[in-house]
Amino acid sequence: MDEYSTFIMNIDDFELFDSHIHLSVSEFDSIRDDILNSLKKTKTLAFNVSETLEDSKLTVDLSHYSNNLLSFVGIHPKYSSSNLNEFDKFFTKNIDSIDGVGEIGLDKTYVERGIEFDSQLITFKHMLDLAERHKLPVSIHSRDATQEVLDIVSSYDLPCIILHWFSGTEEQLKKLYNSEILISFGPALVYSKSLQKLAKISNPQRTIVETDGPVPFSACFEGKIAEPSFIPSIIFKLSNLWNMNFDDTSKQLINNLKPYISVKTKSIQ
Numbered sequence: 001m002d003e004y005s006t007f008i009m010n011i012d013d014f015e016l017f018d019s020h021i022h023l024s025v026s027e028f029d030s031i032r033d034d035i036l037n038s039l040k041k042t043k044t045l046a047f048n049v050s051e052t053l054e055d056s057k058l059t060v061d062l063s064h065y066s067n068n069l070l071s072f073v074g075i076h077p078k079y080s081s082s083n084l085n086e087f088d089k090f091f092t093k094n095i096d097s098i099d100g101v102g103e104i105g106l107d108k109t110y111v112e113r114g115i116e117f118d119s120q121l122i123t124f125k126h127m128l129d130l131a132e133r134h135k136l137p138v139s140i141h142s143r144d145a146t147q148e149v150l151d152i153v154s155s156y157d158l159p160c161i162i163l164h165w166f167s168g169t170e171e172q173l174k175k176l177y178n179s180e181i182l183i184s185f186g187p188a189l190v191y192s193k194s195l196q197k198l199a200k201i202s203n204p205q206r207t208i209v210e211t212d213g214p215v216p217f218s219a220c221f222e223g224k225i226a227e228p229s230f231i232p233s234i235i236f237k238l239s240n241l242w243n244m245n246f247d248d249t250s251k252q253l254i255n256n257l258k259p260y261i262s263v264k265t266k267s268i269q
């Protein structure tokens, strides 16, 4: 038997998804294999996002071990000063294993920590250029910078824009109702009244779910680091907010990915 076998998949092969998780980071080292097994068993597709060049390399490596992962590579706004030449070389070399660009974006709360907004803008636009050139989806961090992000992405031709952990205003969300942008909610939706208020008015056809693991969540999650097993609780909350049953909500969410996300053929080690 060959060392590699090839699979062709599409979104219909999955029942659940986690649209934003940092599976390559060391916090997951001891449970990563269990998570990969569980993704397979529960037919869950995970969008594995990266924050640095090193992280992006690990993400691409990991993609060779599972059919349940999409590889998103990129430089997070908090690492904006990274050397983009090295990143570009890595990107070009591994383009066949890359499914998206992320986690990228802007964050005004980092400015007081010494990460200039101008430098964030340069990195963000560079990442968007790569995504546009290669027709790849983007997973965007937009804390305290939702309007700036929306203004910038409107001038790019991108196949899919995901606003991860949406933290904009009700007004911004209402304006996005008829746009193609996907709005993602995570575990905090289960207990945060302000996020519930937002999710209630979010277009069910443009809403998706994520964990942002290994971020730990409080309340019912008891400070545990997030992993894809949290996803059904988020879907359950959305189903309540939208007055839909759980199964219909799950199907709706997976259908929301179909126009924007393709799962390409790959070789599994």
Ligand SMILES: [Zn+2]
Pocket: 020, 022, 049, 103, 212
């Ligand atoms: Zn993240």
